[in-house]
Amino acid sequence: DVKVTQSSRYLVKRTGEKVFLECVQDMDHENMFWYRQDPGLGLRLIYFSYDVKMKEKGDIPEGYSVSREKKERFSLILESASTNQTSMYLCASRGAGLSTDTQYFGPGTRLTVL
Amino acid sequence: QKEVEQNSGPLSVPEGAIASLNCTYSDRGSQSFFWYRQYSGKSPELIMFIYSNGDKEDGRFTAQLNKASQYVSLLIRDSQPSDSATYLCAVQVTADKLIFGTGTRLQVFP
Numbered sequence: 517d518v519k520v521t522q523s524s525r526y527l528v529k530r531t532g533e534k535v536f537l538e539c540v541q542d543m544d545h546e547n548m549f550w551y552r553q554d555p556g557l558g559l560r561l562i563y564f565s566y567d568v569k570m571k572e573k574g575d576i577p578e579g580y581s582v583s584r585e586k587k588e589r590f591s592l593i594l595e596s597a598s599t600n601q602t603s604m605y606l607c608a609s610r611g612a613g614l615s616t617d618t619q620y621f622g623p624g625t626r627l628t629v630l
Numbered sequence: 631q632k633e634v635e636q637n638s639g640p641l642s643v644p645e646g647a648i649a650s651l652n653c654t655y656s657d658r659g660s661q662s663f664f665w666y667r668q669y670s671g672k673s674p675e676l677i678m679f680i681y682s683n684g685d686k687e688d689g690r691f692t693a694q695l696n697k698a699s700q701y702v703s704l705l706i707r708d709s710q711p712s713d714s715a716t717y718l719c720a721v722q723v724t725a726d727k728l729i730f731g732t733g734t735r736l737q738v739f740p
Contacts, residue, residue, distance in 0.1 A: 547726055551730075556638075556732060557732065558718070558730045558731060558732035558733060559674070559718070559730040560730075561727065561728075564726055564727070566726060572726070574727070606673055606674075610726075618664065618676040618679065619676075619728065620676075621673035621674050621675070622673060623672070623673050624672075624673050
């Protein structure tokens with residue numbers, strides 16, 4: 517059974533803080549993704565990684581960076597958190613097989629920036 | 631900008647009825663299409679994928695794809711209150727990237 521875990525379910529931070537969101541998958545998947553989900557805007561891709569130390573910008577990378585030092589772990593970093601980064605953050609992973617392979621999602625981290 | 635459009639709903643159907651959820655997309659080159667279900671406060675989970683024109687059935691769920699019209703739909707037969715959730719349509723636009731619609735909220739009432 518595929519498992520994608522995220523470090524926190526709920527997180528409250530202050531404006532200007534550096535925030536780390538961690539994601540771990542246990543399926544030896546090559547591809548990992550970070551999304552944010554906001555009401556009325558749906559899921560939007562922030563960054564993805566197709567291999568260790570490799571990363572690609574998604575649709576909304578501004579204000580975020582990522583790190584993938586090990587295959588199973590993909591971290592999202594908010595260098596200086598702002599209130600407009602209050603959102604639900606979802607991590608996903610996917611194997612490098614067929615294009616119809618699904619993305620498996622973690623439980624999400626609801627981040628509030630005060 | 632590649633887009634995926636869904637009616638936000640809510641779509642209300644009585645228990646036992648057929649629920650029909652629709653999605654249109656803008657990228658003609660898209661090849662694979664996914665339907666995810668998301669319960670309130672939970673993460674999305676895959677229900678079905680489809681990549682060929684026509685219908686694909688899996689239990690009570692049928693996905694329908696019409697690439698000429700850039701239209702994909704999900705039918706849920708014999709709807710149950712447990713089907714009440716938000717349904718997300720996702721379109722594969724590159725080998726690694728999905729574009730998601732904003733979702734349709736389905737309510738199945740007893």
